[in-house]
Amino acid sequence: MSERLAGRMIGLGVTGSIAAYKAVELLRLLRSEGADIAVMLTPAATQFVGPLSFRALSRHPIETNVLDLLPDGRIGHIVIADSADAIVVAPATAHWLAAMATGLSGDVVTATCLASSAPVVVAPAMDGDMWTHPATTANVAKLRSFGYAVIDPDVGPLASGQSGIGRLAELPAIVDAVVALLADRSIRASDPAARPPVVAPGRDADLAGRHVVVSAGGTREAIDPVRYIGNRSTGKMGVAVAEAALDRGARVTLIAADVEVTLPAGATVIRVESTADLRGALLRVTHGADGSAGYDALIMAAAVSDFRPLIPAETKLGRTETLTLDLEATPDLLAEIARIAQGLDSEGAVTRDPLQPRPILVGFAAETGSLDRTAEKLRRKRVDLIVANDVAEAGSGFGTDTNRASILAADGARSDLPLQSKRAVADAVLDRVAVALDERDRAAQTDATSEPAREPA
Numbered sequence: 001m002s003e004r005l006a007g008r009m010i011g012l013g014v015t016g017s018i019a020a021y022k023a024v025e026l027l028r029l030l031r032s033e034g035a036d037i038a039v040m041l042t043p044a045a046t047q048f049v050g051p052l053s054f055r056a057l058s059r060h061p062i063e064t065n066v067l068d069l070l071p072d073g074r075i076g077h078i079v080i081a082d083s084a085d086a087i088v089v090a091p092a093t094a095h096w097l098a099a100m101a102t103g104l105s106g107d108v109v110t111a112t113c114l115a116s117s118a119p120v121v122v123a124p125a126m127d128g129d130m131w132t133h134p135a136t137t138a139n140v141a142k143l144r145s146f147g148y149a150v151i152d153p154d155v156g157p158l159a160s161g162q163s164g165i166g167r168l169a170e171l172p173a174i175v176d177a178v179v180a181l182l183a184d185r186s187i188r189a190s191d192p193a194a195r196p197p198v199v200a201p202g203r204d205a206d207l208a209g210r211h212v213v214v215s216a217g218g219t220r221e222a223i224d225p226v227r228y229i230g231n232r233s234t235g236k237m238g239v240a241v242a243e244a245a246l247d248r249g250a251r252v253t254l255i256a257a258d259v260e261v262t263l264p265a266g267a268t269v270i271r272v273e274s275t276a277d278l279r280g281a282l283l284r285v286t287h288g289a290d291g292s293a294g295y296d297a298l299i300m301a302a303a304v305s306d307f308r309p310l311i312p313a314e315t316k317l318g319r320t321e322t323l324t325l326d327l328e329a330t331p332d333l334l335a336e337i338a339r340i341a342q343g344l345d346s347e348g349a350v351t352r353d354p355l356q357p358r359p360i361l362v363g364f365a366a367e368t369g370s371l372d373r374t375a376e377k378l379r380r381k382r383v384d385l386i387v388a389n390d391v392a393e394a395g396s397g398f399g400t401d402t403n404r405a406s407i408l409a410a411d412g413a414r415s416d417l418p419l420q421s422k423r424a425v426a427d428a429v430l431d432r433v434a435v436a437l438d439e440r441d442r443a444a445q446t447d448a449t450s451e452p453a454r455e456p457a
């Protein structure tokens with residue numbers, strides 16, 4: 001299919017909705033139609049999704065503050081207002097609709113729309129009651145009276161956990177609306193000098209557009225309502241991985257067991273306590289219903305208990321001379337996710353199609369002494385990488401700021417990293433994850449293009 005927006009400049013405004021992450025995919029779709037995109041985020045939107053992904057994918061500076069100037073001194077929102085063929089606000093919050101309806105230009109998205117004669121497409125997303133509130137209805141009517149194309153939200157699952165109207169319209173419908181609006185219009189500003197400046201993608205944005213799930217901290221297995229079996233993990237390593245992934249442009253979901261460190265602000269955090277909770281959270285994020293895992297990489301840095309009390313006591317155990325606990329082995333969570341990803345049952349037999357695209361799976365192995373068992377673990381768990389560290393070595397392992405790790409890959413490669421900060425170890429792991437994801441995508445493209453042509457019907 002030809003590129004329907006070739007040569008066009010589109011201003012993409014993103015506001016503070018839970019659906020803001022979908023704007024990254026919308027950017028990809030608009031770019032795949034040939035459009036040049038300049039992104040504007042309201043301050044609230046930056047809490048939901050970081051500017052780095054947008055910058056890496058759009059190759060333009062991201063406007064987040066209406067008072068900021070471009071590096072070349074021009075006023076960012078005026079440059080977009082004057083050069084954009086169309087402005088798309090997706091997702092648009094109830095708050096933004098109200099600001100726009102009254103012309104309150106306190107954020108860069110509203111200011112750009114006010115300053116522009118370009119057609120505007122607005123795709124609201126919000127809770128169902130917010131959408132049907134008379135205030136929102138009036139604001140939407142006002143925007144329509146400006147000539148803005150408002151794409152009604154869909155009915156479906158909402159962030160609140162309820163289902164109803166308010167879900168951001170399907171992204172292809174938003175793209176189609178932009179294409180339709182521009183059908184009879186000529187390109188406004190084809191001279192790149194009239195558009196926002198181009199920035200080279202940073203090497204550090206190599207996970208832009210990727211969703212990375214990280215588990216961190218130690219699990220707690222109840223003995224009775226007040227006591228548990230835990231471990232010495234502080235969550236430092238997993239949190240370092242999450243922070244590094246965020247800095248490299250990824251969308252990060254952090255499944256946090258017991259942690260003693262501050263969690264990064266930009267991650268979506270799921271709190272868990274026991275191995276069973278962690279398993280539940282992992283199975284929920286690995287939905288697979290649409291044939292994908294819902295994430296690009298899973299990095300299991302959490303210290304998962306290997307054993308748990310067979311039957312936790314329902315009431316607090318009284319003091320006795322001795323106490324014997326019956327323990328059972330906990331399930332091997334990473335191995336289970338790897339089997340799901342590969343379409344295997346618990347016996348290793350193929351029962352369904354593997355998840356597509358294939359998620360990259362990384363395990364951490366805390367060892368004491370030699371790392372000989374790690375290669376066997378890698379095979380048994382069927383994962384892409386295992387990061388092994390000797391937790392008995394000084395300066396390495398639980399609670400320290402440093403780690404000496406070895407990274408073992410499924411192809412047999414092993415690299416022994418020096419003793420370094422956990423952040424540096426995290427980046428070394430993510431270097432390999434980024435390469436593995438690029439290889440995965442290249443292989444998928446080669447498979448798609450080498451598929452035999454179908455016989456004509």
Ligand SMILES: Cc1cc2nc3c(=O)[nH]c(=O)nc-3n(C[C@H](O)[C@H](O)[C@H](O)COP(=O)(O)O)c2cc1C
Binds near residue numbers: 017094107125159
């Ligand atoms: C988790 C979470 C999700 C939210 N999702 C939405 C949403 O989908 N739509 C909406 O109108 N407001 C939503 N809000 C409220 C907005 O973020 C809030 O009104 C904010 O002031 C919007 O600012 P903005 O319009 O300048 O981006 C959400 C708030 C939170 C905490």
